[in-house]
Amino acid sequence: MKPARKSKTIFSIGGGKGGVGKSIFSVALGAVLADEGRKVALVDLDLGTANLHTYLGITRKTPAIADFILRKVDSLEDILLETSRKNLMVISGAGFAPGMANPAHWMKLKIMRHIKSLPADFIVIDLGAGVHFNTLDFFGVSDTGIIMTAPEPGAVMNAYGFVKGALFRRLRSVFGKHPLIGPVIDSGAKNTGEEEKFTLEWLAGQVREKAPDMLPLIEEMGREFRPALIINRVPEGQKHLLVKNFISLCVKKLGVHIEHMGNLPDVPVITHCLLNIPGFLYSRHGRPYLDAVRMIAGRLAAPAAAAAKTDFTDEEVEEIIRFMDGLDSSVFSGTNRDTWRLRMYFKPSEVVDFLMKRGVTHEAFHRR
């Protein structure tokens, strides 16, 4: 099996607080990218309280992700629905029964794998509110994680909690099983309040002492973990001190650099258009919101295009495949730096899936 080449870009939209405008923005971002002639798949992973389908005006009963989880369909591609906009497709999250909103870990990996192989140039994942592990893991699977918040203290604090949760989850998913670094990350995660000392720099210091050969990987991950920030419902002309504070808090307390991609205007009339967001966007009333989304989409797509250029070459892919072929079941318990590097570049779900397909059944896979 060849690991999939990165020929598409995955965005995920999260942010901790409910009702800050994640789903409307997901639809708008998808519509704007689709307008440019790119194939876009929206994926509703707000399992339990999904509403992308309603925002897209889909009121009839359609196949949805619940059918995939219940194995009524084999592939997520089978339930990709057309929408009223050309090039814009959606996977509906409707129809969840209580208890299904929390899929088992292996199912989560399967969902992630299927999302990555959807036939689209851009995939936009709409996440639910909160900092549940599932939400953070789905956030971590994307190429660009987008944090959405409103310019108000509660929402901004939730956004900070979300960034922190996503960082720890990402660090754990790669290095959690490392015998020396795993315990350091866990001890950092337990720190709360004033004496909070966990930053990426602090972690790098610990790694320098305990496992110096791993330091470049930790530094690389620090550079890569750069969530994008979008502020919704910004009153015209408002100077958002809160946003500046949020960005510096993330640097100071976590060592994480956030990229502010732009603001969306407050357009109260949106409330009357919730059954047809694309219709709203392309109406006279939707113009200010649409213009802002177009600007943000341009900024979001630019680093993605640049990253695609420096993607693995065919020779590198062949080399990695040869390396992966040579791995045995002790893969996650050793301290070989290359192994951990592999975990970083090929997200853990891909590595685990690859190894399991080859009959490796290391217990570490099941404990994560």
Ligand SMILES: Nc1ncnc2c1ncn2[C@@H]1O[C@H](COP(=O)(O)OP(=O)(O)OP(=O)(O)O)[C@@H](O)[C@H]1O
């Ligand atoms: N730019 C905006 N201007 C005015 N109202 C807005 C704007 N964006 C969102 N809203 C309002 O906020 C409500 C919630 O929006 P949306 O469903 O996109 O939020 P959400 O973050 O996805 O919520 P949840 O966390 O529940 O999934 C909408 O019903 C709409 O009334």
Ligand SMILES: [Mg+2]
């Ligand atoms: Mg939503």
